[in-house]
Amino acid sequence: MKFKGRITHLSQKGLGVVKNEQNQITYFVFGTWPGDIGEFEITDKPLNNKKFAYAKLVQLIHPSEQRQSPRCAHIHLEENGCTGCPWMIADYTSQLEQKRNRFIYAMQRVGFDASMLNVGAVQPAPDLYGYRNRCQLKTNGAQLGFISEQSHHIAPINDCIVLNDACRALLTSVIRQLPNTRWKTDTNQNWNFIELDDDMQTNDIVINQKRPFKQGNSIQNSRMRDWLRQKLAQNPHLGKVVELFCGSGNFTQIIAESNCTSVIAYEVDAITVEILKSRHLRNVSPQKIDLFDPWIWKKLQPHVQDAHTLVLDPPRAGLKKHQGFFNSFRTLETILYISCNPETFARDAWFFHQQGWSINEIQLLDLFPHTPHIELMAEFIKTQ
Secondary structure: OEEEEEOOEEOOOOOEEEEEOOOOEEEEEOOOOOOOEEEEEEOOOOOOOOOEEEEEEEEEEEOOOOEOOOOOOOOOOOOOOOOOOHHHHEOHHHHHHHHHHHHHHHHHHHOOOHHHOOOOOOEOOOOOOOOEOEEEEEEOOOOEEEEOOOOOOEEEOOOOOOEOHHHHHHHHHHHHOOOOHHHOOOOOOOOEEEEEEOOOOHHHOOOOOOOOOOOOEHHHHHHHHHHHHHHHHOOOOOOEEEEEOOOOOOOHHHHHOOOOOEEEEEEOOHHHHHHHHHOOOOOEEEEEOOOOOOOHHHHHHHHHOOOOEEEEOOOOOOOOOOOOHHHHOOOOOEEEEEEOOHHHHHHHHHHHHHOOEEEEEEEEEOOOOOOOOOEEEEEEEEOO
16 A cells, blocks of 8 residues: 655654554654655554554655765665665754754653753764774675665675774675675574674684674764763762773773772673773772662662762663662762663653752763764752
8 A cells, every 4th residue: 555645753763754644544664854755655564552554665756855865875775775874865964953853752751841951962973974983794604784674684785884994994804705604594593793893803803703892983982981071070079989881991991080989880791891800990890790680779789878979871771770779879969871772861861850860961972873873971960
Protein backbone atom coordinates (compact mmCIF):
# COMPACT_ATOMS: atom_id res chain seq x y z
CA MET A 1 0.00 0.00 0.00
CA LYS A 2 1.31 3.45 -0.96
CA PHE A 3 0.37 6.92 0.22
CA LYS A 4 1.58 10.51 -0.08
CA GLY A 5 2.43 12.77 2.81
CA ARG A 6 4.77 15.29 4.44
CA ILE A 7 7.46 14.53 7.02
CA THR A 8 6.52 16.67 10.02
CA HIS A 9 9.34 15.91 12.48
CA LEU A 10 11.85 13.26 13.53
CA SER A 11 11.36 10.40 15.97
CA GLN A 12 13.61 9.86 18.99
CA LYS A 13 15.64 7.45 16.84
CA GLY A 14 16.07 10.05 14.10
CA LEU A 15 13.55 8.67 11.60
CA GLY A 16 11.16 10.87 9.66
CA VAL A 17 7.55 10.88 10.89
CA VAL A 18 4.61 11.04 8.46
CA LYS A 19 0.90 10.50 9.03
CA ASN A 20 -1.18 8.55 6.52
CA GLU A 21 -4.47 10.40 6.35
CA GLN A 22 -6.16 7.36 4.78
CA ASN A 23 -5.82 5.09 7.82
CA GLN A 24 -4.75 7.64 10.47
CA ILE A 25 -1.58 5.65 11.24
CA THR A 26 1.75 7.41 11.77
CA TYR A 27 4.81 5.95 10.03
CA PHE A 28 8.55 6.09 10.69
CA VAL A 29 10.64 6.48 7.54
CA PHE A 30 14.41 6.13 7.14
CA GLY A 31 16.23 8.60 4.89
CA THR A 32 13.79 11.49 5.28
CA TRP A 33 13.89 14.94 6.86
CA PRO A 34 11.27 17.38 8.19
CA GLY A 35 9.68 19.18 5.23
CA ASP A 36 10.14 16.31 2.77
CA ILE A 37 7.01 15.59 0.72
CA GLY A 38 6.99 12.15 -0.81
CA GLU A 39 5.29 8.93 -1.74
CA PHE A 40 5.69 6.19 0.85
CA GLU A 41 5.14 2.46 0.89
CA ILE A 42 4.07 0.65 4.05
CA THR A 43 6.64 -2.00 5.02
CA ASP A 44 5.51 -3.18 8.45
CA LYS A 45 2.30 -3.93 10.27
CA PRO A 46 1.31 -1.45 12.99
CA LEU A 47 3.19 -1.65 16.27
CA ASN A 48 1.52 -2.88 19.47
CA ASN A 49 -0.56 0.23 20.03
CA LYS A 50 -1.72 0.08 16.37
CA LYS A 51 -1.00 3.78 15.90
CA PHE A 52 2.56 3.54 14.56
CA ALA A 53 4.31 1.47 11.87
CA TYR A 54 7.20 1.67 9.40
CA ALA A 55 7.26 2.77 5.77
CA LYS A 56 9.89 3.48 3.14
CA LEU A 57 10.35 6.42 0.81
CA VAL A 58 9.42 5.44 -2.75
CA GLN A 59 9.62 8.85 -4.40
CA LEU A 60 10.74 12.23 -3.12
CA ILE A 61 8.20 14.62 -4.60
CA HIS A 62 9.46 17.82 -3.00
CA PRO A 63 12.61 17.86 -0.83
CA SER A 64 12.93 19.76 2.43
CA GLU A 65 14.73 23.10 2.20
CA GLN A 66 17.24 21.65 4.65
CA ARG A 67 17.98 18.57 2.57
CA GLN A 68 21.34 18.19 0.83
CA SER A 69 23.05 15.56 -1.30
CA PRO A 70 25.19 13.31 0.92
CA ARG A 71 28.90 13.29 0.15
CA CYS A 72 29.14 9.54 0.82
CA ALA A 73 28.36 7.24 -2.09
CA HIS A 74 27.38 4.39 0.25
CA ILE A 75 24.31 6.21 1.60
CA HIS A 76 21.22 5.18 -0.33
CA LEU A 77 17.78 3.70 0.31
CA GLU A 78 18.41 0.27 -1.17
CA GLU A 79 18.71 -2.67 1.21
CA ASN A 80 22.51 -2.82 0.97
CA GLY A 81 22.97 0.89 1.69
CA CYS A 82 25.08 1.99 4.65
CA THR A 83 22.97 3.51 7.43
CA GLY A 84 25.81 4.65 9.69
CA CYS A 85 25.42 8.37 8.89
CA PRO A 86 21.69 8.74 8.17
CA TRP A 87 21.60 12.51 8.74
CA MET A 88 24.15 13.28 6.03
CA ILE A 89 21.10 14.06 3.89
CA ALA A 90 20.58 17.34 5.80
CA ASP A 91 22.59 20.53 6.29
CA TYR A 92 24.59 20.69 9.49
CA THR A 93 22.69 23.59 11.07
CA SER A 94 19.45 21.63 10.93
CA GLN A 95 21.20 18.53 12.28
CA LEU A 96 22.21 20.47 15.39
CA GLU A 97 18.69 21.85 15.76
CA GLN A 98 17.21 18.35 15.62
CA LYS A 99 19.69 17.07 18.20
CA ARG A 100 18.68 19.82 20.59
CA ASN A 101 15.02 19.03 19.91
CA ARG A 102 15.65 15.38 20.75
CA PHE A 103 17.09 16.29 24.13
CA ILE A 104 14.33 18.76 25.01
CA TYR A 105 11.62 16.27 24.02
CA ALA A 106 13.21 13.57 26.21
CA MET A 107 13.26 15.95 29.19
CA GLN A 108 9.67 17.10 28.65
CA ARG A 109 8.48 13.53 28.32
CA VAL A 110 9.59 12.62 31.86
CA GLY A 111 8.10 15.75 33.41
CA PHE A 112 10.53 18.68 33.12
CA ASP A 113 9.39 22.15 32.06
CA ALA A 114 11.70 22.89 29.13
CA SER A 115 11.48 26.66 29.70
CA MET A 116 13.15 26.17 33.08
CA LEU A 117 16.12 24.16 31.81
CA ASN A 118 18.15 26.88 30.04
CA VAL A 119 19.35 24.56 27.27
CA GLY A 120 21.76 26.38 24.97
CA ALA A 121 22.86 25.54 21.47
CA VAL A 122 24.64 22.30 20.71
CA GLN A 123 28.41 22.75 20.64
CA PRO A 124 29.20 21.87 17.00
CA ALA A 125 31.94 19.56 15.84
CA PRO A 126 34.77 21.44 14.11
CA ASP A 127 35.20 18.60 11.60
CA LEU A 128 32.15 17.15 9.83
CA TYR A 129 34.26 14.54 8.04
CA GLY A 130 37.48 12.75 8.96
CA TYR A 131 36.72 13.04 12.67
CA ARG A 132 36.06 9.49 13.83
CA ASN A 133 38.93 7.69 15.58
CA ARG A 134 37.41 4.21 15.83
CA CYS A 135 34.83 1.94 14.21
CA GLN A 136 33.57 -1.63 14.16
CA LEU A 137 33.30 -3.38 10.79
CA LYS A 138 31.52 -6.62 9.95
CA THR A 139 32.84 -9.27 7.57
CA ASN A 140 31.93 -12.74 6.32
CA GLY A 141 35.28 -13.25 4.63
CA ALA A 142 33.98 -12.12 1.26
CA GLN A 143 32.43 -8.75 2.11
CA LEU A 144 33.32 -6.05 4.59
CA GLY A 145 31.27 -3.09 5.76
CA PHE A 146 28.68 -1.91 8.24
CA ILE A 147 25.28 -3.38 9.03
CA SER A 148 22.37 -1.83 7.17
CA GLU A 149 19.31 -1.19 9.33
CA GLN A 150 17.29 -1.59 6.17
CA SER A 151 18.06 -5.29 5.89
CA HIS A 152 20.37 -6.25 8.82
CA HIS A 153 22.87 -7.43 6.20
CA ILE A 154 26.42 -6.25 5.55
CA ALA A 155 26.49 -3.02 3.53
CA PRO A 156 29.82 -3.33 1.65
CA ILE A 157 32.07 -0.25 1.61
CA ASN A 158 35.37 0.70 -0.01
CA ASP A 159 35.92 3.85 2.06
CA CYS A 160 34.43 5.81 4.96
CA ILE A 161 34.80 9.58 4.83
CA VAL A 162 33.94 10.18 8.50
CA LEU A 163 36.98 8.16 9.65
CA ASN A 164 40.17 10.05 10.39
CA ASP A 165 43.28 9.46 8.28
CA ALA A 166 44.73 6.74 10.52
CA CYS A 167 41.51 4.73 10.54
CA ARG A 168 40.97 5.18 6.80
CA ALA A 169 44.45 3.76 6.21
CA LEU A 170 43.61 0.77 8.42
CA LEU A 171 40.33 0.31 6.55
CA THR A 172 42.21 0.24 3.25
CA SER A 173 44.52 -2.41 4.67
CA VAL A 174 41.57 -4.55 5.77
CA ILE A 175 39.86 -4.29 2.37
CA ARG A 176 43.05 -5.42 0.65
CA GLN A 177 42.91 -8.65 2.65
CA LEU A 178 39.61 -9.69 1.05
CA PRO A 179 38.63 -12.33 0.26
CA ASN A 180 39.93 -13.94 3.44
CA THR A 181 39.09 -17.53 4.33
CA ARG A 182 40.15 -16.96 7.95
CA TRP A 183 37.32 -14.44 8.31
CA LYS A 184 34.61 -16.71 6.91
CA THR A 185 31.58 -17.27 9.11
CA ASP A 186 30.15 -20.60 10.15
CA THR A 187 26.51 -21.63 9.97
CA ASN A 188 25.71 -20.16 13.40
CA GLN A 189 26.74 -16.57 12.70
CA ASN A 190 26.03 -13.92 10.10
CA TRP A 191 29.35 -12.14 10.38
CA ASN A 192 32.57 -11.59 12.34
CA PHE A 193 33.60 -8.16 13.54
CA ILE A 194 36.81 -6.18 13.20
CA GLU A 195 37.44 -3.17 15.43
CA LEU A 196 39.74 -0.39 14.28
CA ASP A 197 41.06 2.63 16.14
CA ASP A 198 43.84 5.11 15.56
CA ASP A 199 45.98 3.64 18.35
CA MET A 200 46.51 0.39 16.40
CA GLN A 201 48.94 -0.77 13.75
CA THR A 202 48.10 -2.89 10.71
CA ASN A 203 49.43 -6.06 12.35
CA ASP A 204 46.99 -5.53 15.24
CA ILE A 205 44.00 -6.27 12.96
CA VAL A 206 42.17 -9.42 14.12
CA ILE A 207 38.58 -10.60 14.09
CA ASN A 208 36.22 -10.72 17.08
CA GLN A 209 38.48 -8.91 19.52
CA LYS A 210 37.17 -5.85 21.36
CA ARG A 211 39.39 -2.82 21.56
CA PRO A 212 39.47 -0.70 24.75
CA PHE A 213 36.66 1.84 24.70
CA LYS A 214 37.39 5.46 23.96
CA GLN A 215 35.27 8.40 22.87
CA GLY A 216 34.99 8.34 19.08
CA ASN A 217 35.83 11.99 18.38
CA SER A 218 39.15 13.13 19.83
CA ILE A 219 38.59 16.89 19.47
CA GLN A 220 35.13 16.79 21.04
CA ASN A 221 36.41 14.48 23.76
CA SER A 222 38.98 17.15 24.64
CA ARG A 223 36.15 19.64 24.99
CA MET A 224 34.29 17.27 27.31
CA ARG A 225 37.41 16.89 29.43
CA ASP A 226 37.81 20.69 29.49
CA TRP A 227 34.21 21.05 30.70
CA LEU A 228 34.84 18.59 33.52
CA ARG A 229 38.11 20.29 34.43
CA GLN A 230 36.36 23.65 34.66
CA LYS A 231 33.50 22.30 36.78
CA LEU A 232 35.92 20.69 39.22
CA ALA A 233 38.05 23.84 39.42
CA GLN A 234 35.00 25.96 40.23
CA ASN A 235 34.06 23.74 43.17
CA PRO A 236 35.99 24.61 46.36
CA HIS A 237 34.47 21.66 48.25
CA LEU A 238 35.20 18.66 46.01
CA GLY A 239 36.27 16.47 48.90
CA LYS A 240 36.22 12.78 48.12
CA VAL A 241 35.16 12.03 44.52
CA VAL A 242 33.46 8.83 43.35
CA GLU A 243 33.56 8.09 39.62
CA LEU A 244 31.15 5.53 38.16
CA PHE A 245 31.83 3.87 34.77
CA CYS A 246 35.39 5.19 34.71
CA GLY A 247 36.62 3.03 31.81
CA SER A 248 40.37 3.22 31.42
CA GLY A 249 40.56 6.73 32.84
CA ASN A 250 39.50 9.24 30.19
CA PHE A 251 37.89 11.45 32.83
CA THR A 252 39.67 9.94 35.84
CA GLN A 253 42.86 11.73 34.85
CA ILE A 254 41.06 15.09 34.97
CA ILE A 255 39.64 14.30 38.41
CA ALA A 256 43.04 13.23 39.70
CA GLU A 257 44.51 16.58 38.62
CA SER A 258 41.89 18.52 40.62
CA ASN A 259 42.04 19.59 44.27
CA CYS A 260 39.96 16.61 45.46
CA THR A 261 41.15 14.65 48.47
CA SER A 262 40.79 11.20 46.88
CA VAL A 263 39.09 9.32 44.02
CA ILE A 264 37.42 5.91 43.94
CA ALA A 265 36.90 4.93 40.30
CA TYR A 266 34.47 2.07 39.59
CA GLU A 267 34.18 0.12 36.34
CA VAL A 268 32.51 -3.11 35.17
CA ASP A 269 35.22 -4.27 32.76
CA ALA A 270 38.27 -5.90 34.34
CA ILE A 271 40.63 -5.15 31.44
CA THR A 272 40.01 -1.41 31.52
CA VAL A 273 40.42 -1.38 35.30
CA GLU A 274 43.86 -2.94 34.89
CA ILE A 275 44.74 -0.32 32.27
CA LEU A 276 43.68 2.41 34.67
CA LYS A 277 45.71 0.88 37.51
CA SER A 278 48.80 0.84 35.30
CA ARG A 279 48.54 4.61 34.88
CA HIS A 280 49.23 5.18 38.62
CA LEU A 281 47.13 8.34 38.87
CA ARG A 282 47.46 10.36 42.05
CA ASN A 283 45.03 9.48 44.88
CA VAL A 284 43.00 7.21 42.56
CA SER A 285 41.76 3.78 43.64
CA PRO A 286 40.37 1.86 40.62
CA GLN A 287 37.85 -0.87 41.48
CA LYS A 288 36.09 -3.50 39.38
CA ILE A 289 32.44 -4.01 40.30
CA ASP A 290 29.13 -4.78 38.57
CA LEU A 291 27.45 -1.38 38.56
CA PHE A 292 24.17 -2.92 37.40
CA ASP A 293 23.97 -5.36 40.31
CA PRO A 294 20.51 -4.96 41.97
CA TRP A 295 22.25 -4.50 45.34
CA ILE A 296 25.06 -2.29 44.06
CA TRP A 297 24.38 0.79 46.20
CA LYS A 298 24.12 -1.22 49.41
CA LYS A 299 27.44 -2.88 48.58
CA LEU A 300 29.11 0.46 47.88
CA GLN A 301 27.66 2.32 50.86
CA PRO A 302 30.61 1.82 53.27
CA HIS A 303 32.97 3.22 50.64
CA VAL A 304 30.96 6.11 49.17
CA GLN A 305 28.82 7.43 52.04
CA ASP A 306 31.34 10.22 52.77
CA ALA A 307 31.82 11.33 49.15
CA HIS A 308 31.03 14.97 48.32
CA THR A 309 31.24 14.73 44.52
CA LEU A 310 30.03 12.16 42.01
CA VAL A 311 31.20 11.93 38.39
CA LEU A 312 29.55 9.42 36.08
CA ASP A 313 29.72 8.59 32.38
CA PRO A 314 27.46 5.54 31.97
CA PRO A 315 26.73 3.54 28.81
CA ARG A 316 23.45 4.04 26.95
CA ALA A 317 21.50 2.30 29.73
CA GLY A 318 22.29 5.19 32.08
CA LEU A 319 22.43 4.88 35.85
CA LYS A 320 19.50 2.44 35.76
CA LYS A 321 19.54 1.33 39.43
CA HIS A 322 17.87 4.01 41.59
CA GLN A 323 16.65 2.25 44.71
CA GLY A 324 18.92 2.99 47.66
CA PHE A 325 21.15 5.35 45.66
CA PHE A 326 21.01 8.39 47.93
CA ASN A 327 20.95 6.23 51.06
CA SER A 328 24.49 5.28 50.07
CA PHE A 329 25.68 8.69 48.88
CA ARG A 330 24.69 10.44 52.11
CA THR A 331 26.99 13.48 51.97
CA LEU A 332 26.82 14.13 48.24
CA GLU A 333 26.73 17.80 47.19
CA THR A 334 27.52 17.78 43.46
CA ILE A 335 26.82 15.37 40.58
CA LEU A 336 28.58 15.76 37.23
CA TYR A 337 26.77 13.54 34.72
CA ILE A 338 28.13 12.88 31.21
CA SER A 339 25.66 11.04 29.00
CA CYS A 340 25.38 9.62 25.48
CA ASN A 341 21.62 8.98 25.67
CA PRO A 342 19.06 11.77 26.25
CA GLU A 343 16.29 9.32 27.11
CA THR A 344 18.08 7.51 29.95
CA PHE A 345 19.65 10.77 31.12
CA ALA A 346 16.18 12.31 31.36
CA ARG A 347 14.96 9.34 33.41
CA ASP A 348 17.89 9.65 35.82
CA ALA A 349 17.63 13.45 35.96
CA TRP A 350 13.95 13.20 36.93
CA PHE A 351 14.90 10.79 39.71
CA PHE A 352 17.49 13.28 40.98
CA HIS A 353 14.92 16.08 40.73
CA GLN A 354 12.42 14.13 42.84
CA GLN A 355 15.12 13.65 45.47
CA GLY A 356 15.73 17.38 45.84
CA TRP A 357 18.41 18.02 43.22
CA SER A 358 18.38 20.70 40.52
CA ILE A 359 20.20 21.03 37.22
CA ASN A 360 22.69 23.87 37.48
CA GLU A 361 24.07 23.57 33.95
CA ILE A 362 23.48 21.59 30.75
CA GLN A 363 25.90 21.56 27.83
CA LEU A 364 25.01 19.67 24.65
CA LEU A 365 27.81 18.57 22.34
CA ASP A 366 27.88 16.94 18.91
CA LEU A 367 30.23 13.99 19.09
CA PHE A 368 29.08 12.29 15.86
CA PRO A 369 27.96 14.58 13.01
CA HIS A 370 25.43 13.09 10.55
CA THR A 371 23.90 10.81 13.20
CA PRO A 372 21.07 11.27 15.75
CA HIS A 373 23.63 10.85 18.55
CA ILE A 374 23.94 13.70 21.04
CA GLU A 375 26.38 13.90 23.95
CA LEU A 376 25.62 16.01 27.01
CA MET A 377 27.22 17.16 30.23
CA ALA A 378 25.18 18.27 33.21
CA GLU A 379 25.87 19.57 36.70
CA PHE A 380 23.40 18.80 39.49
CA ILE A 381 23.45 20.49 42.87
CA LYS A 382 21.65 19.59 46.09
CA THR A 383 18.78 21.99 46.83
CA GLN A 384 16.98 20.21 49.70
